[in-house]
Amino acid sequence: MLPDIDPRLLRAFDAVADELHFTRAAARLYVAQQALSRDVRRLERQLGTELFVRTTRQVALTADGERLRPYARAVLAAYDDLAGAFSGSGPRPLLVDLNSPGLSADRVLELARRLAPDCELMARFESGLTGAAVEILAGRLDASFGRVAGLDPAVRARLAWQPVRYEPMAVILPADHPLAPRAEVDLASLAGQAVYAGAGNPRTREWTDLAALLFAEHGIRVAPPAPLAVGVEEFRRVMAKTRTPVLAAVGFPPMPDAVLRPLVDPVPLSPIALVWRKGLEHPALDALRTAAARLAAEEDWLAVPDGAWLPEPDAALMRPA
Numbered sequence: 001m002l003p004d005i006d007p008r009l010l011r012a013f014d015a016v017a018d019e020l021h022f023t024r025a026a027a028r029l030y031v032a033q034q035a036l037s038r039d040v041r042r043l044e045r046q047l048g049t050e051l052f053v054r055t056t057r058q059v060a061l062t063a064d065g066e067r068l069r070p071y072a073r074a075v076l077a078a079y080d081d082l083a084g085a086f087s088g089s090g091p092r093p094l095l096v097d098l099n100s101p102g103l104s105a106d107r108v109l110e111l112a113r114r115l116a117p118d119c120e121l122m123a124r125f126e127s128g129l130t131g132a133a134v135e136i137l138a139g140r141l142d143a144s145f146g147r148v149a150g151l152d153p154a155v156r157a158r159l160a161w162q163p164v165r166y167e168p169m170a171v172i173l174p175a176d177h178p179l180a181p182r183a184e185v186d187l188a189s190l191a192g193q194a195v196y197a198g199a200g201n202p203r204t205r206e207w208t209d210l211a212a213l214l215f216a217e218h219g220i221r222v223a224p225p226a227p228l229a230v231g232v233e234e235f236r237r238v239m240a241k242t243r244t245p246v247l248a249a250v251g252f253p254p255m256p257d258a259v260l261r262p263l264v265d266p267v268p269l270s271p272i273a274l275v276w277r278k279g280l281e282h283p284a285l286d287a288l289r290t291a292a293a294r295l296a297a298e299e300d301w302l303a304v305p306d307g308a309w310l311p312e313p314d315a316a317l318m319r320p321a
Contacts, residue, residue, distance in 0.1 A: 002046070002047075003046055005043065005046060005075075007075065007076060007079045008039060009039050009040075009042055009043040009046070010043070010072045010075055010076055011029065011076060012025070012029065012031075012036050012039035012040050012043065013039075013040060013043055013051060013065075013068065013072055014069070014072050014073060014076060015028050015029050015036070016036070016040060016052065016059065017051075017061055017065065017069050017072075018158075018277075018278070018279055019137070019158070020058070020059045020060065020061075021059060022036060022037060022059065024137060024138065027138045027139065027140075028137075028138055028139030029139070030139075040052065047064070047068070049062070049064040050062050050064065050065075051064060051065035051068060052065055073279075077281070091119060091282060091283055091284065092120075092282075093119075093120035093121070093122045093284075094119065094120070094121050094122065094142045094143065094282050094284035094285060094288075095122050095124055095140075095141050095142045095143075096109055096121055096122065096123055096124065096141075096142060096143045096144070096288065097123075097124045097125065097132040097135070097141055097143065097144035097145070098123050098124070098125055098144075098145065099125065099127060099128065099129070099132070099144070099145055099146060100125065100127065100252070100253075101125065101253060102251055102252065102253035103145075103167070103249055103251045103252065104145070104164060104165045104167055104249075104251060104272055104295075104301070105145040105164075105272070105274075107295060108145070108164065108274070108288060108291045108292045108295060109121060109123060109288070109291075111291035111294065111295060112284065112287040112288045112290070112291040113287075115287040115290055115291055116283055116284050116286075116287035118283075119282075119283055119284035119287060120284070121284050121287075121288070124141060127201075127203050127204060127228075128146065128198070128201065128203035128204030128205070128206065128207060129144055129145070129146025129147060129148070129150070129151065129204075129206050129275065130150065130151065130202065130203055130204060130205040130206050131202065131203025131204070132144035132146065132203075132275075133151055133155050133159065133275065134155075136159065136275065136276065136277050137155065137158055137159075137277060139277075142276060142277070142280060142282065142285065143274060143275060143276040143280075143285060143288060144274075144275050144276075145164065145272055145273065145274055145275065146206060146207075146272060146273065146275065147206040147207065147210055147270065147271055147272070147273070147314065148161050148206075148271075148273050148275060148317050148318075149206070149271065149311070149313045149314040149317050150205060150206020150207070150209045150210060151206060158277065158278055159275050159276065159277060159278060160275070160276055160277070160278045160280075161273040161274060161275045161276070161317075162273060162274045162289055162292055162293070163271070163272075163273050163296070163302055163318040163319075163320065164272045164273055164274050164292045164295075164296060164301065164302075165271075165272045165295075165296060165301035165302065166269040166270070166271055166272070166301065166302060166303070166304055166308070166310065166318075167249045167250065167251065167269065167270040167271075167272050168249070168250045168262060168263070168267050168268070168269060168270075169214075169247060169248070169249060169250070169262075169263050169267075169268040169269065169270050170247075170248050170249060170250045170252065170260050170261055170262045170263055171185055171190070171195065171245050171246065171247060171248065171260075171261055171263055172239070172245065172246040172247075172248050172252065172255060172258050172259070172260050172261075173185075173245050173258060173259050173261060174239055174240070174243050174257065174258060175257050175258055175259055177243070177245070177259075179245075179261065180259045180261070182261060183261070184261060184262050184263070184264045185261045185262070185263055185264070186263075186264050186265040187214075187218040187220070187263055187264070187265055187266070187268070188218065188265065190218070190220045190245070191218060191219035191220060192219060192220075192221070193220060193221065193245065194220075194221040194222070194223040194224075194244060194245075195211070195215065195220055195221070195222070195223055195244070195245045195246065195247050196223040196226060196242075196244045196245065196246045196247065197210075197211030197212075197215075197222055197223070197246075197247040198211075199222050199223060199224060199225045199226075200224070200225020200226070201225075201228055207247075207270075208222070210270065210311070210314075211247050213311055214268050214309060217309075223244050226238065226242065226244075233256075235255050235258075236255060236256045236257055236258070239255070239257065239258055240257060248260065249270055250262050266307050266308055266309040267305055267307070267308045267309065268308070268309040268310075269304065269308050269309060269310045271310065271314045271315075271317075271318045273317075273318065274288060274289065274292050302318070
């Protein structure tokens with residue numbers, strides 16, 4: 001007869017089965033790697049089988065590991081339901097990265113909170129999907145928004161995503177910049193200039209990469225790395241000192257002593273997706289996905305204007321599966 005199995009052992013198995021990496025699984029569960037390995041070995045002894053093939057380079061599920069996976073998830077889901085029913089607190093908060101305040105993700109979160117009033121959706125600002133993806137895979141963040149095509153393919157393979165919006169891009173200029181009086185700024189007028197797009201910030205590599213693709217086609221230079229300006233006053237100070245235009249999205253919040261101007265001829269698009277870890281189940285995530293789909297449909301967020309600029313790899317990853 002099979003002995004009673006501690007849910008902790010099943011959680012250890014499930015985390016390793018998701019990550020296929022003991023160090024990442026341990027970080028996700030906030031336990032030491034040695035303790036996680038011990039729990040997996042204990043589960044294997046109780047079941048009388050090996051669940052993983054371990055080498056120095058990779059971890060893979062055995063046939064019995066694949067067979068156990070749906071049962072383990074069902075047991076853990078039931079256990080979580082049981083705990084929730086008697087805790088009186090409902091599901092745990094969902095941690096959502098919005099990158100920057102005032103953009104499309106803000107509106108998705110606002111609607112999701114209305115759709116799921118019994119859930120707690122907590123906003124975080126990780127400043128870039130590259131950085132947020134690391135936090136998601138480590139279990140320290142649940143969802144984020146951004147450009148999935150800019151992620152490392154190995155990271156992207158462990159994430160799920162839903163297209164949200166093709167966000168038109170803009171440029172932030174000092175208020176007295178020669179281009180500031182224009183209602184729109186054509187890309188040709190920036191040729192030969194350096195425009196800041198987060199170069200040197202490891203958390204926003206997907207944004208810098210998109211900018212480099214755009215700038216290369218229009219003779220614009222990527223501005224060199226600069227200290228990251230956190231907060232309105234620091235942004236104002238750095239802008240006044242460097243006078244370097246900054247690439248942004250059209251919804252970027254107003255900054256003092258600066259103007260935001262849409263980019264045109266062509267209109268460059270920033271592809272935004274809602275991103276989460278594969279296998280994550282949470283009622284607040286369902287609300288986020290519903291909110292994103294509703295806003296995209298109501299406001300035509302996924303329409304691509306004629307002649308707009310959008311790299312094909314981005315377009316391919318934004319097409320519904």
